[in-house]
Amino acid sequence: MSAVLVLARATFIEAVRARVFLYLLAVAALMIAGSVPTAELGVGEELRLTTDVALAGVAYVCAFLSVFLGVSAVSGEVEKRTVYTVIAKAATRSQFVVGKFFGVWATVIVAALAAYAMALALVSGLGGRFASELLYALWMQIFEAGMLVAVAVFFSCISKPLLSSGLTVALYLTGVSLKSIHFWARKSDTPPLTQALVEVFYRVLPNFELFDVRTEIVHHVDPPLAALGFSALYGVAYTGILLGCACLIFHRRDLK
Amino acid sequence: MSAQAIVVEAVSKSFAHDWTLKKKEVVHAISFQVARGECFGFVGPNGAGKTTTIKMLLDIIRPSAGAITLLGGRPSDPKVRARVGFLPERPYFYEHLTAEETLTLYARLSGVDDRRRVREMLALVGLDAARDVALRRFSKGMLQRIGLAQALIGDTELAILDEPMSGLDPVGRRHVREIILQQRAAGRTMFFSSHILSDVEAICDRVAMVHEGRIMLTGDVHDLVARAGKNESDVTVRGQGTLPPAMAHFSARPGDHHEGVVGNAALQAALDAAMRAGFAIVSVTPKRGSLEDEFLRGIGESLSALATKEAEAVK
Numbered sequence: 001m002s003a004v005l006v007l008a009r010a011t012f013i014e015a016v017r018a019r020v021f022l023y024l025l026a027v028a029a030l031m032i033a034g035s036v037p038t039a040e041l042g043v044g045e046e047l048r049l050t051t052d053v054a055l056a057g058v059a060y061v062c063a064f065l066s067v068f069l070g071v072s073a074v075s076g077e078v079e080k081r082t083v084y085t086v087i088a089k090a091a092t093r094s095q096f097v098v099g100k101f102f103g104v105w106a107t108v109i110v111a112a113l114a115a116y117a118m119a120l121a122l123v124s125g126l127g128g129r130f131a132s133e134l135l136y137a138l139w140m141q142i143f144e145a146g147m148l149v150a151v152a153v154f155f156s157c158i159s160k161p162l163l164s165s166g167l168t169v170a171l172y173l174t175g176v177s178l179k180s181i182h183f184w185a186r187k188s189d190t191p192p193l194t195q196a197l198v199e200v201f202y203r204v205l206p207n208f209e210l211f212d213v214r215t216e217i218v219h220h221v222d223p224p225l226a227a228l229g230f231s232a233l234y235g236v237a238y239t240g241i242l243l244g245c246a247c248l249i250f251h252r253r254d255l256k
Numbered sequence: 257m258s259a260q261a262i263v264v265e266a267v268s269k270s271f272a273h274d275w276t277l278k279k280k281e282v283v284h285a286i287s288f289q290v291a292r293g294e295c296f297g298f299v300g301p302n303g304a305g306k307t308t309t310i311k312m313l314l315d316i317i318r319p320s321a322g323a324i325t326l327l328g329g330r331p332s333d334p335k336v337r338a339r340v341g342f343l344p345e346r347p348y349f350y351e352h353l354t355a356e357e358t359l360t361l362y363a364r365l366s367g368v369d370d371r372r373r374v375r376e377m378l379a380l381v382g383l384d385a386a387r388d389v390a391l392r393r394f395s396k397g398m399l400q401r402i403g404l405a406q407a408l409i410g411d412t413e414l415a416i417l418d419e420p421m422s423g424l425d426p427v428g429r430r431h432v433r434e435i436i437l438q439q440r441a442a443g444r445t446m447f448f449s450s451h452i453l454s455d456v457e458a459i460c461d462r463v464a465m466v467h468e469g470r471i472m473l474t475g476d477v478h479d480l481v482a483r484a485g486k487n488e489s490d491v492t493v494r495g496q497g498t499l500p501p502a503m504a505h506f507s508a509r510p511g512d513h514h515e516g517v518v519g520n521a522a523l524q525a526a527l528d529a530a531m532r533a534g535f536a537i538v539s540v541t542p543k544r545g546s547l548e549d550e551f552l553r554g555i556g557e558s559l560s561a562l563a564t565k566e567a568e569a570v571k
Contacts, residue, residue, distance in 0.1 A: 006364040010350055010357075017352035017390075081348045085406060088314040088416075089365035090338035254317040256271070 003091040004099040011103020015069055016110065024065055028115040031057030032122055048219075051123055055137055055214050058115040059144075063172060066108050066145050070152025071164035073100040074246075078255055079160070087255075094247035101153050101243055108145040112138065133217040139228060143235035144211035148172055150239040151206060154246040157253070174201075175208035206238055258328035261414045261445040262290040262313065267322030269308055269469075283308050283469040285322065290447055290462075292413075295440045297456035297477070298449040299551065300466035306449040307345060309466070310418050313447075314342055327413055338367050341407030345418040345449075347399055351392035355383050355402055358391060359409055366410025377405040380435065397428045404435060408444075415439060417448035421455055433459055457481065457547040465551050473554040480550045488519045492538040493530050500529035513538065 015021055035053035039046045074097060077083040087096055116138050151171055155164035174181075178201070184190075185198035210231040213223045269283040283305045290296040300306050311317045313324060315331040329336035349358055359374040378384045381401040386394070391402065400423065407415050420436070421429045436459055440446050450456050456463055457477060465473040473480070491503070492515040499506055499514060503526055506516035514535075518526050520542070527537055 003365055006361060010353065010361050013357070014350045014352045081344060081346075082350060084311075084314075084316055084344045085342060085347065085349070085362065085403070086365065087316065088337060088340070088342035089362060089410070090334040090367055091365050092334055254271075255311070256317065 003095040004102065007086070007091065007096060007099025008102035008106060011073070011100055012106045012110075015104065015107040020068070021065075021107070021111070024061055024068075025111060025114055028058060028061040028111070029118055031061065032115065032118050036122070036126070047123070047126055050126060051119075051217065052214060054119040054122060055217065058112065058119055059141065059214075061115055062108055062112050062141055062145050063148060065111050066104070066148040067152050067165060067168050067172070069104040069107060070101075070149045071156050071168055072161045073104050073149075073153050074156040074250065075160050075164060076156070083255060093251045097153065097157065097247050097250050098243060101149060101246075104153070105146050105149045108149060109142055112141050112145065116141075133220065133222070136213055136223055136228060137217050140211040140213050140231060143232050144208055146239050147206055147208065147211075147235045147242075150242040150246075154242045154249075157246040157250040171206060172208060175206045176212070177209065178202055178205060178207045179209040206242075207234070210234055258325070259292060260289050260325070261292045261294070261327055262288075262296075262447060263323075263325040264288050264309070264313075265323045265325075267309070267312060267319045267324060269305075269312060269317065270320045281320075281469065283312075283319075286466070286469070286471045287322075288464045288471060288474055290445060292445050293440070293443055294462060295436065295446040295460045296448075297460035297463040298447065298466065299451065299453060299456050299463055299547075300449075300472075301451055304451075304466045305469040306451075306466055307418055308469075310342075310416055310449060313416060314340070339411055339413045341410060341412040341415040343400075343403045343407040343415070343417040343420055345422060347403035349391050349399070349402065349406075352390055354388050354390055355394075356387040358402060359405055362406035363409045366412075368410050373409060377409050380408075381405045382431065396423050397425065400424055400428065400432070404432060408435075408439060412444060414445040414447065417446070419450055420448055421450065421452060429455065453547045453551060463547070465554055473550070477547065481544070481547055483550060487521075488517050488543050489523055490539070490541045490543060491516060491518050491523075491526070492540075493535040494538050495530075495533075495535035497534055499535070500526060500533055502526035503530060517543065 032054045035050045035057060038053050039049035041049070074083075077086075077100070083096070087093055091099075116134060120134055148168070152164060152168045155167045158164075159167070182198055182202040185195050190198070213228075216223045265287050266285045267283060267287070268281060268285050270279040270281045272279050286305075286309065298306055298309070308317065312319050313326060313331060314337070324331055326336050327339055331337065350361075353361065355378060356374060359377055360371070363370060363374055375384065375387075378387050381404055383398065383401055383405070386398065391399065394402065400420065404417070404420060407417065417436070421432050424432060433455065436446050436448065440459075460477050462476055463474065463480065464471050491506075492509075492513055493499070493503065493506070494511070494513050496512055502518060502522050503514065503516060506514040508514055523540070527540070531537065
């Protein structure tokens with residue numbers, strides 16, 4: 001078994017056996033269940049609102065788990081000194097970083113699958129038609145989580161968990177609004193310098209908005225397959241570049 | 257195949273301050289060699305630079321200057337590290353994995369995927385009964401033992417152990433000592449750091465003594481201990497009457513016993529005189545030097561030499 005798989009497996013087992021994982025699944029269940037009373041506020045639109053709130057709940061829980069596990073994936077191991085025995089073996093530092101990434105990503109995917117199963121059960125129980133759209137949302141959720149975990153792991157290679165959390169959350173919040181920021185910057189009377197800066201950020205920062213298909217799903221509109229494919233490719237490419245940078249940085253570091 | 261397991265040549269290490277970026281050298285151009293199959297002690301007080309040196313041996317941190325060769329290759333080469341085992345000081349592991357899962361992880365990272373080997377190592381360190389227990393439930397001594405097992409689980413030719421006996425009770429220390437001796441007998445090179453000199457004296461062939469990032473002394477343990485010998489003996493005699501002049505300073509003990517220290521040069525004459533005066537010789541024990549004595553002497557000499565050198569440089 002390659003070192004990456006060995007480390008990913010250990011990371012996955014360590015994460016799913018931790019209490020926080022179960023707590024987060026419980027939070028996801030509560031948020032999904034909580035979508036029913038919330039949806040009663042929208043008269044005649046209960047099912048649509050339930051679906052929307054449930055999917056948002058799943059997305060938040062997955063994002064939280066990605067950040068929580070990702071930011072401590074490398075720096076947490078350096079702080080706890082578990083990294084010493086691992087990289088003193090035949091594993092390279094790059095294998096360590098990539099193994100940690102896949103372990104955390106696998107954990108988030110399992111959480112997403114569990115949360116989507118709960119959401120599906122709820123919406124089906126309320127008489128809704130949800131199945132095929134759910135797969136699109138899940139598909140997007142997986143790639144979004146991969147990119148977010150990569151961002152967290154990248155910061156985890158250069159700073160401590162607290163700072164990494166702040167930076168990852170800031171980048172995620174920017175990323176989920178990036179298209180809108182870009183749109184408004186181009187439409188309004190924004191100064192050219194600001195427009196140029198926004199243009200650079202739009203090209204460079206991770207665009208998490210590409211993975212949001214909730215609007216299409218709640219309105220029972222299938223998202224275009226080409227767009228889904230592009231988003232997935234974008235996610236894989238961005239994740240690969242971030243991990244490459246993370247490996248380079250971690251390779252050069254002295255692990256005091 | 258190189259005859260040396262470890263070759264350290266003029267290795268220095270500096271760390272930059274987090275804010276001022278001012279560099280501070282913590283290891284100063286150290287050099288030493290460890291032969292294959294040898295049990296080598298790397299001793300020194302806390303903060304001497306032992307752990308920093310060990311981290312450089314394993315490519316956890318990189319030297320600022322100098323070169324390190326491990327089993328004929330570079331520490332940065334994963335193929336070299338696959339033949340090296342490492343037990344860090346106060347080892348930490350994934351706490352939700354069981355003992356068996358932990359050893360399986362390290363075995364696979366070493367390129368060995370052998371369930372039987374995992375079970376053997378658990379038995380070697382006396383943890384076979386705890387193989388399904390998660391490491392978060394382990395005591396400090398158990399963690400030290402699982403650490404030792406993971407260090408030895410691959411095709412380990414060289415084991416680097418950082419304070420392997422720290423925090424262990426006397427039974428645990430003895431167990432670890434036996435394992436180290438057993439591994440050396442099996443032909444593995446054992447390199448371990450410690451500030452407990454009696455442990456080093458008991459099991460090592462050779463030592464390097466380090467203080468404030470400098471090697472103060474290297475040598476054969478037996479030679480160093482012999483060098484530290486005090487050339488005098490503890491003597492106990494029994495009887496009544498006046499002790500000969502060479503034993504006039506002896507202290508009286510219950511049951512007409514008298515004991516004290518006599519220089520070896522005057523020992524025979526003193527014993528003859530005591531017997532002539534009607535005393536019985538109860539015991540004569542040559543006073544033995546210890547590694548600790550030699551270490552303290554070595555540090556004293558090296559520090560005064562260093563101070564002289566620095567003073568001359570200032571002039």
